[in-house]
Amino acid sequence: MMTEPSSATLSRAQLATLAATGEERTAAAGEVLFRVGDASYPLIAVIEGEVSVSDVNGREVARYGPLAFLGEMDLLSGQTVFATAVASRQLRYVAVESAALRELMSEDGPLSDLLLSTFIARREALQQVPGVGVEVIGTRQGTDTRRILDFARRLGIAFTWRDPDSDDEAARLLSRLAPDEVPLIRVPGGRELRGPTNGELSRALGIGLELEPQEDVDLLIIGAGPAGLGAAVYAASEGLDTLVVERTGLGGQASVSRRIENYLGFPAGISGTELSSRAVAQARKFNARTATPYRALALEPGEDRHVVRLDDDRAVRARAVLIATGADYRRLDVPDLERYEGL
Numbered sequence: 001m002m003t004e005p006s007s008a009t010l011s012r013a014q015l016a017t018l019a020a021t022g023e024e025r026t027a028a029a030g031e032v033l034f035r036v037g038d039a040s041y042p043l044i045a046v047i048e049g050e051v052s053v054s055d056v057n058g059r060e061v062a063r064y065g066p067l068a069f070l071g072e073m074d075l076l077s078g079q080t081v082f083a084t085a086v087a088s089r090q091l092r093y094v095a096v097e098s099a100a101l102r103e104l105m106s107e108d109g110p111l112s113d114l115l116l117s118t119f120i121a122r123r124e125a126l127q128q129v130p131g132v133g134v135e136v137i138g139t140r141q142g143t144d145t146r147r148i149l150d151f152a153r154r155l156g157i158a159f160t161w162r163d164p165d166s167d168d169e170a171a172r173l174l175s176r177l178a179p180d181e182v183p184l185i186r187v188p189g190g191r192e193l194r195g196p197t198n199g200e201l202s203r204a205l206g207i208g209l210e211l212e213p214q215e216d217v218d219l220l221i222i223g224a225g226p227a228g229l230g231a232a233v234y235a236a237s238e239g240l241d242t243l244v245v246e247r248t249g250l251g252g253q254a255s256v257s258r259r260i261e262n263y264l265g266f267p268a269g270i271s272g273t274e275l276s277s278r279a280v281a282q283a284r285k286f287n288a289r290t291a292t293p294y295r296a297l298a299l300e301p302g303e304d305r306h307v308v309r310l311d312d313d314r315a316v317r318a319r320a321v322l323i324a325t326g327a328d329y330r331r332l333d334v335p336d337l338e339r340y341e342g343l
């Protein structure tokens with residue numbers, strides 16, 4: 001059994017706050033509360049009894065008793081569920097649906113701190129458990145396989161990579177596919193994707209807002225690093241209809257920093273994931289929308305509205321456009337460099 005990374009528990013007052021927002025429910029021993037592949041699940045806070053959480057292969061990942069709570073980052077991102085929870089004893093619990101939870105977290109600082117830091121720790125621990133999450137089947141040399149693996153890492157999606165060079169079953173699965181159908185992706189819950197774009201993988205996992213072919217906003221922000229998200233908080237809090245588009249995952253370079261020591265207001269430092277999650281929550285609190293993964297391709301300036309063309313045949317008309325695309329690292333001029341990157 002995986003060690004629970006954070007044995008965080010709620011205070012009685014916090015449990016009461018959750019109960020006031022959510023709904024008290026009961027479950028008999030053996031009853032399934034949510035399972036791998038479900039589109040969503042509520043935050044579950046245990047009042048009495050016990051819940052066992054297991055991965056897709058039935059291996060127990062964690063157990064939760066009174067005052068403990070279930071959930072990780074997928075509760076906030078909307079991602080498809082990667083684990084199954086079963087009442088291991090007669091259970092009385094509070095269930096809070098994710099929209100209500102997000103609202104509560106934007107109002108209750110200490111509760112938000114506890115939930116967010118626990119969700120992040122659990123997500124990081126889940127990423128280390130073999131067999132949890134998305135299965136990516138493709139070769140080390142495959143450009144599209146590396147693209148998908150980089151994307152999953154950047155978004156913190158738990159995945160297992162199966163390389164046909166060392167895995168006979170993976171080689172057999174790929175032998176039936178055309179080159180453009182690789183990598184083969186198996187999403188928890190049974191769905192398969194063949195050679196998907198990053199956007200198709202996101203949608204299959206239920207992550208990220210999908211834009212209409214044409215959007216009309218007051219302010220379009222390109223890039224969701226600290227600068228873009230900071231601008232979104234200010235603009236949306238002043239009442240502007242604000243949309244942020246990001247080509248990969250929210251948070252920019254800062255989201256991959258293990259610990260940021262020099263950010264104003266965090267004397268003990270803060271992890272990049274936590275800083276990004278807090279920034280996204282703050283932007284959404286003011287109704288800024290964040291859409292991923294969309295790359296801005298072209299800007300056509302106009303009198304009244306500017307038009308920004310995105311990949312995936314999307315366009316945004318905006319009264320103002322703020323470009324916060326940060327920095328890209330220079331790359332070594334070495335033949336076949338991609339082969340040595342990231343893996």
Ligand SMILES: Cc1cc2nc3c(=O)[nH]c(=O)nc-3n(C[C@H](O)[C@H](O)[C@H](O)COP(=O)(O)OP(=O)(O)OC[C@H]3O[C@@H](n4cnc5c(N)ncnc54)[C@H](O)[C@@H]3O)c2cc1C
Nearest residue numbers: 223225226227246247252253254257260295296325326327
């Ligand atoms: C590992 C690491 C550790 C770091 N640690 C620290 C630290 O401790 N302290 C510190 O002060 N700084 C640190 N930094 C630097 C800090 O993260 C950056 O200065 C900061 O993130 C810059 O913010 P930004 O919003 O301007 O740009 P970025 O964070 O670069 O964000 C820009 C975003 O725009 C997106 N984008 C680019 N082009 C497009 C496009 N065409 N369409 C859509 N989206 C696009 C990118 O994908 C990216 O997410 C660290 C950086 C790294 C990589």
